Amino acid sequence: MKTRLAHLLQQAISSLQTQGELPAELSPNIQIEHTRDASHGDYACNLAMMLAKPAKKNPRLIAQAIIDNLPADSDITKVEIAGPGFINFFINPLSQHAIINSIFQQGERFGTSNVGQGKKVQVEFVSANPTGPLHVGHGRGAAYGATISNLLSATGYQVHREYYVNDAGRQMDILGTSVWLRYLEACGETLTFPSNGYKGSYVHDIAAALKQAHADKFLQTTALVFHDICDDEPAGGDKEQHIDALISRAKELLGNDHYRIIFDAALNSILADIRDDLKGFGVEYDNWFSERSLMDNGAIDKAINKLKASGHMYQKDGAWWFKSTEFGDEKDRVVIRDNGQTTYFASDIAYHLHTLDRGFDIIDVWGSDHHGYVPRVKAALLAMGADPERLKVLLVQFAVLYKNGEKMQMSTRSGQFVTLRELREEIGADAARYFYVMRKSEQHMDFDLDLATSQSNENPLFYVQYAHARVCSVMRQLSEKGLSYQREDGLANLAKLTETHEINLIDSLNRYPEKLQQAAQNYEPHQLSHYLRELATQFHSYYNSQKFIIEDDQPLMQARLTLINACKQVLSNGLNLLGVEAPESM
């Protein structure tokens, strides 16, 4: 309907331009919006006010001129000027009924569109370091990334979901060494665990499995392992130097092959856990991309050479620096360290270049603590001759957990965190998924565990699901009474739906497709969850005011059943996109 009105308005403008009433060079951006107040009709347009200045005329006069030149349309019952120059359109409610037919024709595809035109886009999200289980902070990124992917897919993009696995680098070495030390303990050695090591219980588990599989193959004495190692922080030393020394010692004593076995055991175990965890959260990937593979297949060298060739690299203090300040970054960044190792930044540049080369536009979902990282990645893309506009970084503010009214501190290293798995077990994946995307992603979010676990009606997910379940319940009641639902009869009798609740409900159904597009284009799943809540409200209100099973008026009954089934379909479609169950009963 919006596009139809826009088309009519465009025609009106054109004819006014030929008449010389409006300057010919104007090509106004026609904006049409739903009205908030029913007394303003169904749709409103601010066109006349937009034209007032360039046309140098009173907006209300322009509005009148536009209306006079508007081609006739049988579904428009009234057009009027309001306020400072709004053009308000009143639509014949019966014309809105057509949406119900489309809902049944398109079924679970209703609402989808092709605005993306099959464009390839990669959504990279979560990508937490595989150094421990996912915690509730990652949960928000997971829910958000997965839902964004669903929304883009529903609006015609070809979506590729990817998890970038940081399987290289110092953090992973710390993990591997932590596992080894726990393994030594399991073998009976006594040692002081490094303050900077990973202390979670899962490290013990991996170590135990390692001992199970390899017995004491990797055993070394504590005396040998800690010989000449600089002091840890509690002993007055530097914890970073201490752990780095232990890593070197591990590599030295174990040798490359054995070190790799332990390292990979840790990596694979944790990755398997993360994969399983996300699956239970309804999040699945098309690809798990290994950072190490970038090193092995030369992608990093390729990217670095490209940067060097661009003339934006220089050497200083034995390291290679990328001159990102030339592209608006705060400072230049090291790409190759003085010890010859490439930095994480180098991997990331290579990863982004590689993804663009694969033909994808990129959407990265990052924790907002990484926001300072965005300019340098864009700078690198620009320097390598790529279009930085092809990279969109969406920042997700980590949720702050509250339990017993107290803020919970979390840290992966210390092993003190609420895991995503625990959250799922407590409140269920559905509630967690819905809760996470209810708010704008960059908004700080308080996650009150007591509230979420109480399963109270505070959680709006129940409200939406209940609407769906209620329709199912009505249908069950219907068959228990020996009656049947005849959709064709219902569709033929939609004209009987003239009651206020019915008109409102149908109006809401009409808005779903554009709402979906809007949510997708703005990467804002919360728009969809808000819409679903409104739709559920319309339905519950209708449910309480009218009976659907009315045996003495078959045509009206069939029409109403048709309406609520259409409503059920849209609720189900929307919940589905949010990765949430649409239950038949509750």
Next chain:
RNA sequence: GCGCUUGUAGCUCAUCUGGAUAGAGCAUCGGCCUUCUAAGCCGAGGGUAACAGGUUCGAGUCCUGUCAAGCGCACCA
């Protein structure tokens, strides 16, 4: 100190990218189950949109400044 983000009802959040009288939920108060699930419905109260300026027909929305909160400012990832 510099940069990014945020500031809307007691609480948690919307406000369709600048539109008409700023809306929901929770909490509070008052009503509705012999009738398709009361996890529901109907109604009431609750606001200087942090603060101060500016831009224009019009600003919660854009610009400037102030204040407050979060995050970031590595040859870590």
